[in-house]
Amino acid sequence: MKQLFLRSWCNKQTVIICIISLVLFVSVFSVVYYLSTKKSIMLEMNRETIEVSTHAKTVEQLLQEQNIDVAAHDKISPSPSTPIVNDMAISWKQAKKVTISVDGNQSKVWTTETKVKDILKEANIEVSEHDSLSQELDTELGAENEISIQKAFQVTLVDDVNKRKVWSTSTTVANFLKENGIQLNEFDRIKNNLEDAITPQSKIVVVRVEKVIDVVENSLNFEIIKEQDASLEEGKETVVTEGQKGLIIKTYESIKENGKVVAKNLKSESKGKEPKNQVVAIGTKKIVRSKNSTDTTAKKESTVSDSTVNPNSMDSKSTISYDSTEPAIGSEFYVIATAYTPYCKGCSGTSATGINLRLNPDMKAIAVDPSVIKLGSKVWVEGYGTAIAVDTGGAIKGNKIDILVQSETQAINWGVKRVRIKVIN
Structure with missing residues:
Protein backbone atom coordinates (compact mmCIF):
# COMPACT_ATOMS: atom_id res chain seq x y z
CA MET A 1 0.00 0.00 0.00
CA LYS A 2 2.78 2.33 0.89
CA GLN A 3 4.57 1.69 -2.35
CA LEU A 4 1.41 2.34 -4.34
CA PHE A 5 1.05 5.73 -2.62
CA LEU A 6 4.59 6.74 -3.35
CA ARG A 7 4.23 5.78 -6.97
CA SER A 8 1.06 7.85 -7.29
CA TRP A 9 2.71 10.86 -5.65
CA CYS A 10 5.64 10.78 -8.00
CA ASN A 11 3.35 10.76 -10.99
CA LYS A 12 1.56 13.83 -9.69
CA GLN A 13 4.81 15.62 -9.05
CA THR A 14 5.96 14.90 -12.55
CA VAL A 15 2.78 16.27 -13.99
CA ILE A 16 3.09 19.51 -11.98
CA ILE A 17 6.66 19.96 -13.09
CA CYS A 18 5.63 19.38 -16.65
CA ILE A 19 2.84 21.89 -16.36
CA ILE A 20 5.13 24.53 -14.83
CA SER A 21 7.71 23.90 -17.48
CA LEU A 22 5.11 24.25 -20.16
CA VAL A 23 3.85 27.53 -18.70
CA LEU A 24 7.37 28.89 -18.49
CA PHE A 25 8.06 27.85 -22.04
CA VAL A 26 4.92 29.49 -23.31
CA SER A 27 5.67 32.66 -21.37
CA VAL A 28 9.20 32.90 -22.60
CA PHE A 29 8.12 32.11 -26.12
CA SER A 30 5.40 34.74 -25.94
CA VAL A 31 7.83 37.38 -24.70
CA VAL A 32 10.35 36.49 -27.32
CA TYR A 33 7.70 36.47 -29.98
CA TYR A 34 6.28 39.80 -28.76
CA LEU A 35 9.64 41.39 -28.80
CA SER A 36 10.55 39.94 -32.13
CA THR A 37 7.43 41.32 -33.74
CA LYS A 38 8.18 44.93 -32.71
CA LYS A 39 9.20 47.31 -35.52
CA SER A 40 12.37 49.42 -35.25
CA ILE A 41 11.68 53.11 -35.89
CA MET A 42 14.07 56.17 -36.06
CA LEU A 43 12.20 59.05 -34.46
CA GLU A 44 13.53 62.65 -34.93
CA MET A 45 12.19 65.09 -32.37
CA ASN A 46 13.34 68.74 -32.79
CA ARG A 47 16.74 67.71 -34.19
CA GLU A 48 17.26 64.84 -31.72
CA THR A 49 17.03 61.31 -33.14
CA ILE A 50 16.21 58.21 -31.06
CA GLU A 51 15.59 54.58 -32.00
CA VAL A 52 12.16 53.24 -30.97
CA SER A 53 10.72 49.67 -31.06
CA THR A 54 6.98 49.63 -31.32
CA HIS A 55 3.87 47.64 -32.10
CA ALA A 56 2.06 50.85 -33.08
CA LYS A 57 0.25 50.51 -36.33
CA THR A 58 0.33 54.20 -37.41
CA VAL A 59 2.56 57.22 -36.94
CA GLU A 60 -0.11 58.85 -34.80
CA GLN A 61 -0.20 55.82 -32.44
CA LEU A 62 3.57 55.89 -32.16
CA LEU A 63 3.57 59.58 -31.18
CA GLN A 64 0.87 58.91 -28.61
CA GLU A 65 2.90 55.96 -27.35
CA GLN A 66 5.86 58.37 -26.90
CA ASN A 67 3.62 60.90 -25.08
CA ILE A 68 4.17 63.50 -27.84
CA ASP A 69 1.41 66.08 -27.92
CA VAL A 70 1.17 67.25 -31.54
CA ALA A 71 -0.05 70.87 -31.88
CA ALA A 72 -1.90 72.30 -34.88
CA HIS A 73 1.17 74.01 -36.41
CA ASP A 74 3.62 71.17 -35.77
CA LYS A 75 5.02 69.29 -38.73
CA ILE A 76 4.86 65.45 -38.85
CA SER A 77 6.61 63.52 -41.60
CA PRO A 78 5.20 61.24 -42.83
CA SER A 79 1.58 62.09 -42.05
CA PRO A 80 0.01 60.78 -38.79
CA SER A 81 -2.16 58.22 -40.65
CA THR A 82 0.81 56.56 -42.34
CA PRO A 83 1.19 52.82 -41.40
CA ILE A 84 4.29 51.86 -39.45
CA VAL A 85 6.88 49.69 -41.23
CA ASN A 86 10.17 48.42 -40.00
CA ASP A 87 13.20 50.79 -40.20
CA MET A 88 10.88 53.71 -40.79
CA ALA A 89 12.09 57.33 -40.15
CA ILE A 90 9.62 59.70 -38.54
CA SER A 91 10.19 63.44 -38.00
CA TRP A 92 8.33 65.65 -35.58
CA LYS A 93 9.07 69.39 -35.63
CA GLN A 94 7.42 71.43 -32.95
CA ALA A 95 6.16 74.85 -34.09
CA LYS A 96 6.91 78.05 -32.20
CA LYS A 97 5.37 81.51 -32.37
CA VAL A 98 7.64 84.23 -33.84
CA THR A 99 7.03 88.00 -33.79
CA ILE A 100 8.08 89.78 -37.00
CA SER A 101 8.26 93.61 -36.94
CA VAL A 102 8.48 95.46 -40.28
CA ASP A 103 9.01 99.22 -39.84
CA GLY A 104 7.29 98.96 -36.45
CA ASN A 105 4.28 96.95 -37.71
CA GLN A 106 4.17 93.63 -35.88
CA SER A 107 2.76 90.30 -36.98
CA LYS A 108 2.93 86.87 -35.31
CA VAL A 109 3.52 83.59 -37.18
CA TRP A 110 3.81 79.93 -36.21
CA THR A 111 6.77 78.17 -37.77
CA THR A 112 8.94 75.09 -37.48
CA GLU A 113 11.83 76.78 -39.32
CA THR A 114 14.89 77.84 -37.35
CA LYS A 115 16.87 80.08 -39.72
CA VAL A 116 15.85 83.73 -40.10
CA LYS A 117 15.78 83.62 -43.91
CA ASP A 118 13.59 80.47 -43.90
CA ILE A 119 11.15 81.99 -41.42
CA LEU A 120 10.81 85.16 -43.53
CA LYS A 121 10.39 83.13 -46.70
CA GLU A 122 7.64 81.07 -45.08
CA ALA A 123 5.97 84.32 -43.96
CA ASN A 124 6.25 85.74 -47.54
CA ILE A 125 8.35 88.68 -46.36
CA GLU A 126 10.99 89.83 -48.86
CA VAL A 127 14.09 91.73 -47.80
CA SER A 128 16.68 93.53 -49.94
CA GLU A 129 20.40 93.98 -49.42
CA HIS A 130 19.76 97.54 -48.25
CA ASP A 131 17.26 96.60 -45.50
CA SER A 132 18.36 96.52 -41.87
CA LEU A 133 17.63 93.32 -39.86
CA SER A 134 18.03 92.69 -36.14
CA GLN A 135 19.51 89.27 -36.98
CA GLU A 136 21.49 88.09 -39.99
CA LEU A 137 19.58 86.01 -42.56
CA ASP A 138 21.79 82.93 -42.16
CA THR A 139 21.67 82.84 -38.36
CA GLU A 140 19.46 80.68 -36.14
CA LEU A 141 16.55 82.50 -34.56
CA GLY A 142 17.40 83.73 -31.09
CA ALA A 143 15.65 82.74 -27.90
CA GLU A 144 13.54 85.90 -27.94
CA ASN A 145 11.69 84.62 -31.03
CA GLU A 146 11.57 88.10 -32.61
CA ILE A 147 12.80 89.50 -35.93
CA SER A 148 12.90 93.28 -36.56
CA ILE A 149 13.22 94.71 -40.09
CA GLN A 150 13.75 98.29 -41.19
CA LYS A 151 12.89 98.59 -44.90
CA ALA A 152 15.32 100.74 -46.90
CA PHE A 153 14.17 103.59 -49.14
CA GLN A 154 15.96 106.07 -51.40
CA VAL A 155 16.78 109.57 -50.22
CA THR A 156 18.14 112.44 -52.36
CA LEU A 157 21.55 113.60 -51.14
CA VAL A 158 23.09 116.85 -52.40
CA ASP A 159 26.67 117.09 -51.12
CA ASP A 160 28.52 120.14 -52.45
CA VAL A 161 27.53 120.13 -56.14
CA ASN A 162 27.10 116.35 -56.32
CA LYS A 163 23.54 115.02 -56.36
CA ARG A 164 22.71 111.32 -55.98
CA LYS A 165 20.19 108.83 -54.63
CA VAL A 166 21.16 106.96 -51.45
CA TRP A 167 19.51 103.93 -49.81
CA SER A 168 18.73 104.52 -46.17
CA THR A 169 17.01 103.00 -43.15
CA SER A 170 17.72 106.01 -40.93
CA THR A 171 15.01 107.69 -38.93
CA THR A 172 16.52 111.19 -38.65
CA VAL A 173 18.87 113.43 -40.64
CA ALA A 174 21.54 113.02 -37.96
CA ASN A 175 21.33 109.22 -38.22
CA PHE A 176 21.47 109.44 -42.03
CA LEU A 177 24.70 111.47 -41.96
CA LYS A 178 26.27 109.00 -39.52
CA GLU A 179 25.05 105.96 -41.48
CA ASN A 180 26.61 107.28 -44.72
CA GLY A 181 29.84 108.51 -43.13
CA ILE A 182 29.28 112.14 -44.15
CA GLN A 183 31.80 114.32 -42.29
CA LEU A 184 31.23 118.04 -41.76
CA ASN A 185 34.19 120.40 -41.70
CA GLU A 186 34.44 123.43 -39.42
CA PHE A 187 32.29 125.79 -41.50
CA ASP A 188 30.09 123.29 -43.37
CA ARG A 189 26.36 123.35 -42.73
CA ILE A 190 23.24 121.27 -43.31
CA LYS A 191 20.14 122.96 -44.73
CA ASN A 192 17.94 120.43 -42.92
CA ASN A 193 17.19 120.19 -39.21
CA LEU A 194 19.24 117.32 -37.76
CA GLU A 195 16.21 116.04 -35.86
CA ASP A 196 13.95 115.99 -38.94
CA ALA A 197 12.46 112.59 -39.79
CA ILE A 198 13.68 110.89 -42.97
CA THR A 199 11.13 109.87 -45.61
CA PRO A 200 11.43 108.70 -49.25
CA GLN A 201 10.67 112.30 -50.27
CA SER A 202 13.48 113.75 -48.14
CA LYS A 203 16.27 115.81 -49.70
CA ILE A 204 19.40 116.19 -47.59
CA VAL A 205 21.50 119.20 -48.59
CA VAL A 206 25.10 119.54 -47.38
CA VAL A 207 26.66 122.96 -48.03
CA ARG A 208 30.44 122.92 -48.09
CA VAL A 209 31.74 126.24 -46.73
CA GLU A 210 35.32 127.47 -46.83
CA THR A 284 57.47 180.97 -69.21
CA LYS A 285 60.31 182.53 -71.22
CA LYS A 286 58.96 185.00 -73.78
CA ILE A 287 60.81 185.33 -77.12
CA VAL A 288 60.67 188.67 -79.01
CA ARG A 289 61.01 188.15 -82.77
CA SER A 290 61.96 190.71 -85.47
CA LYS A 291 59.83 191.31 -88.55
CA ASN A 292 62.48 190.34 -91.12
CA SER A 293 62.14 187.28 -93.30
CA THR A 294 64.39 185.30 -91.05
CA ASP A 295 62.20 186.02 -88.06
CA THR A 296 59.11 185.16 -90.11
CA THR A 297 60.65 181.81 -90.94
CA ALA A 298 61.50 181.28 -87.30
CA LYS A 299 57.99 182.19 -86.30
CA LYS A 300 56.60 179.65 -88.73
CA GLU A 301 58.96 177.02 -87.40
CA SER A 302 57.92 177.89 -83.87
CA THR A 303 54.28 177.56 -84.81
CA VAL A 304 54.85 174.13 -86.30
CA SER A 305 56.80 173.07 -83.23
CA ASP A 306 54.04 174.24 -80.91
CA SER A 307 51.47 172.37 -82.94
CA THR A 308 53.52 169.20 -82.66
CA VAL A 309 53.89 169.53 -78.90
CA ASN A 310 50.24 170.30 -78.31
CA PRO A 311 47.88 168.82 -80.93
CA ASN A 312 44.95 170.56 -79.21
CA SER A 313 45.88 173.58 -81.34
CA MET A 314 44.87 171.69 -84.54
CA ASP A 315 42.06 173.00 -86.73
CA SER A 316 38.62 172.33 -85.23
CA LYS A 317 37.59 170.75 -88.51
CA SER A 318 40.33 168.09 -88.34
CA THR A 319 39.00 164.55 -88.54
CA ILE A 320 40.41 161.08 -88.12
CA SER A 321 41.61 159.49 -91.34
CA TYR A 322 43.14 156.03 -90.93
CA ASP A 323 43.67 152.93 -92.97
CA SER A 324 40.75 150.73 -91.89
CA THR A 325 41.56 147.58 -93.88
CA GLU A 326 39.82 144.74 -91.99
CA PRO A 327 41.94 141.65 -91.26
CA ALA A 328 40.60 138.25 -92.28
CA ILE A 329 41.06 136.63 -88.86
CA GLY A 330 40.43 137.56 -85.25
CA SER A 331 37.97 137.21 -82.38
CA GLU A 332 35.12 139.49 -83.39
CA PHE A 333 32.59 141.31 -81.17
CA TYR A 334 31.04 144.76 -80.62
CA VAL A 335 32.17 147.38 -78.11
CA ILE A 336 31.33 150.95 -77.11
CA ALA A 337 34.17 153.19 -78.29
CA THR A 338 35.09 156.66 -77.04
CA ALA A 339 38.24 158.70 -77.77
CA TYR A 340 40.91 160.33 -75.63
CA THR A 341 44.03 162.46 -76.09
CA PRO A 342 47.36 162.33 -74.19
CA TYR A 343 47.01 166.09 -73.63
CA CYS A 344 43.84 166.01 -71.56
CA LYS A 345 43.78 167.84 -68.24
CA GLY A 346 45.53 165.73 -65.59
CA CYS A 347 46.90 163.25 -68.16
CA SER A 348 50.56 162.25 -67.94
CA GLY A 349 50.81 161.27 -71.57
CA THR A 350 52.27 157.90 -70.52
CA SER A 351 50.23 154.75 -71.04
CA ALA A 352 49.63 152.01 -68.46
CA THR A 353 52.28 149.96 -70.26
CA GLY A 354 54.86 152.79 -69.97
CA ILE A 355 54.71 154.20 -73.51
CA ASN A 356 55.04 158.00 -73.86
CA LEU A 357 52.09 158.70 -76.15
CA ARG A 358 53.12 162.31 -76.69
CA LEU A 359 56.39 161.21 -78.23
CA ASN A 360 54.57 158.79 -80.55
CA PRO A 361 51.93 160.96 -82.27
CA ASP A 362 51.55 158.52 -85.18
CA MET A 363 50.86 155.56 -82.94
CA LYS A 364 47.40 154.00 -83.03
CA ALA A 365 46.58 152.81 -79.55
CA ILE A 366 43.54 151.95 -77.47
CA ALA A 367 42.70 151.74 -73.79
CA VAL A 368 40.98 148.49 -72.77
CA ASP A 369 39.70 146.46 -69.83
CA PRO A 370 42.50 143.85 -69.44
CA SER A 371 39.96 141.27 -68.27
CA VAL A 372 38.32 141.48 -71.73
CA ILE A 373 41.29 142.34 -73.99
CA LYS A 374 44.82 141.64 -72.82
CA LEU A 375 47.31 144.49 -72.83
CA GLY A 376 49.66 144.18 -75.79
CA SER A 377 46.98 142.69 -78.05
CA LYS A 378 46.71 143.81 -81.66
CA VAL A 379 43.10 144.93 -82.26
CA TRP A 380 41.37 146.07 -85.45
CA VAL A 381 38.73 148.74 -84.75
CA GLU A 382 36.01 149.58 -87.27
CA GLY A 383 36.54 153.17 -88.51
CA TYR A 384 39.92 153.46 -86.77
CA GLY A 385 42.18 150.69 -88.06
CA THR A 386 44.62 148.33 -86.40
CA ALA A 387 45.82 149.48 -82.98
CA ILE A 388 47.72 148.13 -79.97
CA ALA A 389 46.08 147.76 -76.53
CA VAL A 390 48.56 149.74 -74.42
CA ASP A 391 46.43 151.65 -71.93
CA THR A 392 43.66 151.30 -69.34
CA GLY A 393 41.21 153.70 -67.80
CA GLY A 394 39.00 154.02 -64.75
CA ALA A 395 35.88 154.20 -66.91
CA ILE A 396 36.99 151.50 -69.36
CA LYS A 397 35.22 148.42 -68.01
CA GLY A 398 33.82 145.41 -69.84
CA ASN A 399 33.14 145.73 -73.59
CA LYS A 400 34.33 149.32 -73.83
CA ILE A 401 37.45 150.86 -75.41
CA ASP A 402 39.03 154.31 -75.72
CA ILE A 403 40.85 155.12 -79.01
CA LEU A 404 43.88 157.44 -79.00
CA VAL A 405 43.61 160.67 -81.01
CA GLN A 406 45.87 163.71 -81.03
CA SER A 407 43.43 166.53 -80.27
CA GLU A 408 40.36 167.23 -78.20
CA THR A 409 38.55 168.21 -81.42
CA GLN A 410 39.15 164.77 -82.87
CA ALA A 411 37.94 163.19 -79.64
CA ILE A 412 34.75 165.28 -79.71
CA ASN A 413 34.14 164.49 -83.37
CA TRP A 414 34.51 160.76 -82.66
CA GLY A 415 31.95 160.89 -79.86
CA VAL A 416 30.53 157.62 -78.53
CA LYS A 417 30.06 154.79 -81.03
CA ARG A 418 29.14 151.14 -81.09
CA VAL A 419 31.79 149.59 -83.33
CA ARG A 420 32.89 146.14 -84.41
CA ILE A 421 36.37 144.98 -83.41
CA LYS A 422 38.63 142.00 -84.05
CA VAL A 423 41.23 140.88 -81.53
CA ILE A 424 43.97 139.58 -83.81
CA ASN A 425 46.37 138.23 -81.17
Missing part, protein backbone atom coordinates in the same frame (compact mmCIF):
# COMPACT_ATOMS: atom_id res chain seq x y z
CA LYS A 211 37.00 130.74 -45.93
CA VAL A 212 39.79 131.89 -48.24
CA ILE A 213 42.24 134.74 -47.67
CA ASP A 214 43.10 136.68 -50.84
CA VAL A 215 45.86 139.30 -51.07
CA VAL A 216 45.34 141.81 -53.88
CA GLU A 217 47.92 144.37 -54.99
CA ASN A 218 46.56 147.53 -56.64
CA SER A 219 48.54 150.39 -58.13
CA LEU A 220 48.21 153.97 -56.92
CA ASN A 221 48.39 156.69 -59.57
CA PHE A 222 50.88 159.44 -59.10
CA GLU A 223 50.10 163.15 -59.26
CA ILE A 224 51.48 165.51 -61.92
CA ILE A 225 53.09 168.60 -60.44
CA LYS A 226 53.54 171.46 -62.88
CA GLU A 227 56.26 174.02 -62.13
CA GLN A 228 57.00 177.21 -64.03
CA ASP A 229 60.43 177.33 -65.66
CA ALA A 230 61.73 180.74 -66.79
CA SER A 231 64.54 179.12 -68.77
CA LEU A 232 62.08 177.21 -70.94
CA GLU A 233 60.35 178.88 -73.85
CA GLU A 234 56.75 179.83 -73.15
CA GLY A 235 54.28 177.18 -74.29
CA LYS A 236 56.71 174.30 -73.96
CA GLU A 237 56.67 171.56 -71.36
CA THR A 238 59.25 169.03 -70.32
CA VAL A 239 59.21 166.20 -67.79
CA VAL A 240 61.72 166.87 -65.06
CA THR A 241 60.99 163.82 -62.91
CA GLU A 242 59.20 160.74 -64.18
CA GLY A 243 56.29 159.68 -62.03
CA GLN A 244 56.14 156.25 -60.45
CA LYS A 245 52.99 154.46 -59.40
CA GLY A 246 52.60 153.38 -55.82
CA LEU A 247 51.31 150.08 -54.49
CA ILE A 248 48.46 149.34 -52.08
CA ILE A 249 47.97 145.88 -50.60
CA LYS A 250 44.45 144.77 -49.66
CA THR A 251 43.64 141.55 -47.80
CA TYR A 252 40.18 140.07 -48.35
CA GLU A 253 38.40 137.18 -46.66
CA SER A 254 36.21 135.37 -49.17
CA ILE A 255 33.50 132.96 -48.07
CA LYS A 256 32.74 130.23 -50.58
CA GLU A 257 29.74 127.94 -50.56
CA ASN A 258 30.11 124.89 -52.79
CA GLY A 259 32.98 126.62 -54.58
CA LYS A 260 31.13 129.91 -55.27
CA VAL A 261 32.01 133.18 -53.54
CA VAL A 262 29.00 134.42 -51.53
CA ALA A 263 30.73 137.12 -49.50
CA LYS A 264 33.96 139.08 -49.68
CA ASN A 265 35.12 141.24 -46.76
CA LEU A 266 38.08 143.61 -46.62
CA LYS A 267 40.19 142.57 -43.61
CA SER A 268 43.16 144.93 -43.93
CA GLU A 269 44.72 147.55 -46.19
CA SER A 270 48.30 148.78 -46.28
CA LYS A 271 50.55 150.73 -48.62
CA GLY A 272 53.36 148.70 -50.09
CA LYS A 273 54.98 151.65 -51.86
CA GLU A 274 54.16 155.33 -51.96
CA PRO A 275 53.62 156.84 -55.44
CA LYS A 276 56.26 159.25 -56.74
CA ASN A 277 54.85 162.42 -58.26
CA GLN A 278 55.78 163.43 -61.78
CA VAL A 279 57.24 166.91 -62.10
CA VAL A 280 56.64 168.81 -65.34
CA ALA A 281 58.37 172.12 -66.19
CA ILE A 282 56.16 174.73 -67.89
CA GLY A 283 58.06 177.28 -69.98
